[in-house]
Amino acid sequence: MKDHYVIVGAGQVAAQTLDSLRRGGHTGQVTIIGDEAEIPYQRPPLSKKFLAGELAVERLYVKPATFYVHPNTELRLGVRAEQLDISRKTVSLSDGDELLYERLLLATGTTPRKITVPGNDLAGVHYLRSVADVDRIRAELPTVEHVVVIGGGYIGLEVAATCRQLGKKVTVLEMADRVMNRVVAPEISTFYAEAHAKQGVHIHTQALVSAIHASTKNPGRVAAVETLGGQSFPADLVVVGIGVLPVTSLAARAGIACENGIAVDEYCRTSDRDVFAAGDCANHPSLRYGRRVRLESVDNAFEQAKTAAANMLGASQIHDRIPWFWSDQFDLKLLIVGLNFDYDQVILRGDPASNSFSCCYLRGQELLALDCINSPKDYMAAKKLIQDRQHCDLGRLADSSIGLKDTVL
Numbered sequence: 001m002k003d004h005y006v007i008v009g010a011g012q013v014a015a016q017t018l019d020s021l022r023r024g025g026h027t028g029q030v031t032i033i034g035d036e037a038e039i040p041y042q043r044p045p046l047s048k049k050f051l052a053g054e055l056a057v058e059r060l061y062v063k064p065a066t067f068y069v070h071p072n073t074e075l076r077l078g079v080r081a082e083q084l085d086i087s088r089k090t091v092s093l094s095d096g097d098e099l100l101y102e103r104l105l106l107a108t109g110t111t112p113r114k115i116t117v118p119g120n121d122l123a124g125v126h127y128l129r130s131v132a133d134v135d136r137i138r139a140e141l142p143t144v145e146h147v148v149v150i151g152g153g154y155i156g157l158e159v160a161a162t163c164r165q166l167g168k169k170v171t172v173l174e175m176a177d178r179v180m181n182r183v184v185a186p187e188i189s190t191f192y193a194e195a196h197a198k199q200g201v202h203i204h205t206q207a208l209v210s211a212i213h214a215s216t217k218n219p220g221r222v223a224a225v226e227t228l229g230g231q232s233f234p235a236d237l238v239v240v241g242i243g244v245l246p247v248t249s250l251a252a253r254a255g256i257a258c259e260n261g262i263a264v265d266e267y268c269r270t271s272d273r274d275v276f277a278a279g280d281c282a283n284h285p286s287l288r289y290g291r292r293v294r295l296e297s298v299d300n301a302f303e304q305a306k307t308a309a310a311n312m313l314g315a316s317q318i319h320d321r322i323p324w325f326w327s328d329q330f331d332l333k334l335l336i337v338g339l340n341f342d343y344d345q346v347i348l349r350g351d352p353a354s355n356s357f358s359c360c361y362l363r364g365q366e367l368l369a370l371d372c373i374n375s376p377k378d379y380m381a382a383k384k385l386i387q388d389r390q391h392c393d394l395g396r397l398a399d400s401s402i403g404l405k406d407t408v409l
């Protein structure tokens with residue numbers, strides 16, 4: 001069908017792309033295919049306020065339900081896109097339908113990496129990616145005393161903080177030698193481990209889970225988690241947060257180039273000129289950092305969606321943003337701006353004991369990235385400095401009484 005734009009995946013990217021297509025003047029048909037039951041929603045609260053029961057599901061919606069009520073918009077929920085044929089420009093759906101598209105956007109996001117140890121299929125072992133996942137966890141929480149979180153990344157630590165605030169006994173098992181090891185410097189890992197310990201969360205590092213055990217009373221349900229070496233941790237409920245994998249199967253089967261995600265160029269275009277990809281599933285070139293990256297963040301999802309929509313409409317807009325990300329754990333707001341690839345030193349601004357400080361990542365004197373803990377001022381200034389590849393006076397950078405932008409050489 002001429003002018004028919006199809007979006008596969010009804011998440012953050014889909015909602016923004018539809019908005020940008022309409023604002024960009026697209027009056028033709030847009031069909032969004034989503035395999036979940038909900039209209040597009042924000043995932044960040046899932047491990048935070050929504051898990052705590054402080055938000056109704058409607059508060060998660062990226063746009064209200066009325067936003068999708070439009071004569072040329074169709075939101076097909078509970079339906080999977082199963083096959084993409086780029087030569088015929090068709091996509092087949094799980095309900096038997098086949099759609100003809102002019103341009104298609106893959107916004108398929110990620111799926112949790114599964115733990116493969118014995119006992120991984122016991123009742124009470126959960127992952128956390130969707131509203132349905134949280135509904136299942138919340139249904140069990142009232143009768144749960146011990147929660148074991150497998151994985152000390154952002155999601156694991158956020159779940160740990162929320163469950164602790166709900167009064168649960170919480171243990172985090174992390175196989176690396178420090179939490180959040182993939183993304184932050186050791187100084188920040190230490191700070192977060194201590195912050196959790198102060199709140200009563202038990203974090204064990206170098207703790208590789210080897211088995212999940214059932215209870216003798218209820219053989220189908222989790223009772224303990226064992227780590228290599230034989231240590232056992234009581235568990236009435238387990239949340240596994242050991243990373244995610246980009247959802248690429250539809251693209252890969254269609255012959256679209258994939259490598260750690262669906263490979264796109266700086267215009268969000270895949271190896272097929274009429275198929276675009278954006279958000280968590282897309283691996284794109286970062287001009288600022290001189291390498292390909294796949295980002296899992298709301299900001300990236302929204303910004304790439306805007307670029308993809310513009311280019312689906314015929315523009316030649318480049319996506320090259322300084323990424324940012326946040327994480328809320330207890331009363332600590334972490335804002336990360338930039339990517340710290342290949343840093344050779346870190347400089348702390350402020351005193352971690354005050355719970356308000358920043359960690360600057362540098363290569364030589366060039367500022368690459370910042371982790372800002374309860375320090376929004378540094379965060380605000382950092383973006384431009386990083387974008388402009390500014391070099392800083394390291395002595396002044398270490399002095400938090402000097403504004404970040406006044407440290408530029």
Ligand SMILES: Cc1cc2nc3c(=O)[nH]c(=O)nc-3n(C[C@H](O)[C@H](O)[C@H](O)COP(=O)(O)OP(=O)(O)OC[C@H]3O[C@@H](n4cnc5c(N)ncnc54)[C@H](O)[C@@H]3O)c2cc1C
Binds near residue numbers: 080082279280
């Ligand atoms: C618990 C949690 C906490 C988070 N916290 C933060 C945070 O604090 N800050 C931050 O910046 N980011 C956070 N994120 C990440 C952020 O939510 C993602 O970056 C964002 O949702 C990506 O949007 P997306 O549209 O690319 O993918 P998604 O929002 O994941 O949407 C993809 C959708 O596509 C569907 N789909 C996949 N394949 C098909 C198919 N073949 N047919 C139909 N539908 C399909 C999926 O089921 C899913 O609904 C968090 C994520 C989670 C899970």
